[in-house]
Amino acid sequence: MLLDSSLSQPHVGYALGRSYGSAVRRNRLRRQLRELVKTHESSLLPGIYVFGASPRAHGIDFPELNRHLGNLIAKFEKGVS
Numbered sequence: 740m741l742l743d744s745s746l747s748q749p750h751v752g753y754a755l756g757r758s759y760g761s762a763v764r765r766n767r768l769r770r771q772l773r774e775l776v777k778t779h780e781s782s783l784l785p786g787i788y789v790f791g792a793s794p795r796a797h798g799i800d801f802p803e804l805n806r807h808l809g810n811l812i813a814k815f816e817k818g819v820s
Contacts (some may be wrong), residue, residue, distance in 0.1 A: 740815055742786035749783035751776050754791040768792055771801060775808050782812050 755765040772790055
């Protein structure tokens with residue numbers, strides 16, 4: 740996370756290395772993360788965010804992934820306050 744008040748909105752990227760798995764697995768997780776970030780976007784301050792995942796994230800269901808992302812975003816907010 741890199742906060743930048745000159746930006747009008749958050750800019751989000753996803754970094755999923757080959758260690759995560761095949762391109763199909765990486766793209767599936769990237770799509771899921773993109774959808775979840777949309778739901779949390781109002782909580783993000785203007786800046787640059789890069790999300791990644793370890794190979795352990797494979798097989799996590801959508802609601803649990805949402806919970807983990809929500810916890811991570813809450814940590815961003817605490818760090819800023």
